[in-house]
Amino acid sequence: MILRKMLILLAPVLLGAGFVTFEALQVSAETNRVQFPELDALVHYTTVRRGEVTEHIMTTPEAIEAIKQGHPAPNGTHFVLVDYRDDEVFRYFVMQKEASWGADYPNGRTGDWQFQWFQPDRSVNLNENTARCQSCHANRSGTDFLFTANRIPRFEGTPIE
Numbered sequence: 001m002i003l004r005k006m007l008i009l010l011a012p013v014l015l016g017a018g019f020v021t022f023e024a025l026q027v028s029a030e031t032n033r034v035q036f037p038e039l040d041a042l043v044h045y046t047t048v049r050r051g052e053v054t055e056h057i058m059t060t061p062e063a064i065e066a067i068k069q070g071h072p073a074p075n076g077t078h079f080v081l082v083d084y085r086d087d088e089v090f091r092y093f094v095m096q097k098e099a100s101w102g103a104d105y106p107n108g109r110t111g112d113w114q115f116q117w118f119q120p121d122r123s124v125n126l127n128e129n130t131a132r133c134q135s136c137h138a139n140r141s142g143t144d145f146l147f148t149a150n151r152i153p154r155f156e157g158t159p160i161e
């Protein structure tokens with residue numbers, strides 16, 4: 001009886017705590033406009049290896065062409081970093097650029113790129129706050145917010161290591 005009374009009294013507190021946790025998750029969770037691309041249509045232009053991590057980095061043929069000619073990646077471009085651990089996909093990091101997408105992030109603008117982290121099953125990682133992606137890639141404003149695009153002019157069909 002006493003236990004039951006306690007539970008009734010505690011119920012709002014427990015529910016409230018649940019609500020707060022849920023709210024906190026909502027704040028850090030991040031869905032945005034990035035769509036998972038058709039990977040087969042992308043060109044794997046470089047591989048980065050770091051310890052047990054192997055990253056295959058790819059983009060559209062149109063972006064390869066534009067960057068080789070010294071232009072920024074056009075709207076409609078995806079860059080994908082496929083992060084493999086022990087030959088299994090561990091996660092996909094995706095950047096996508098479309099006209100005016102930067103306006104969604106007035107305080108953390110990275111051109112018109114948006115960023116997303118996808119799980120191996122291609123669902124969005126809702127625990128990720130993509131502001132972190134933006135703040136690091138913001139350091140590369142001089143190269144269209146990209147870290148490895150400077151390898152593209154040397155790319156002739158075999159991924160650059």
Ligand code: HEC
Pocket residue numbers: 048055057079080081093094095115116117128130132133134136137145146147148149
């Ligand atoms: C602390 C810095 C940092 C953070 C945070 C970061 N990145 Fe990167 N990103 C890099 C570096 C450095 C590379 C180049 C590849 C490498 O060295 O691993 C890169 C490469 C990439 C590439 C390939 C295109 C390019 O720029 O070369 C994509 C796509 C990408 N990151 C997406 C993301 C996404 C999505 C997130 C957040 C979920 C993210 N990054 C967070 C530093 C960062």
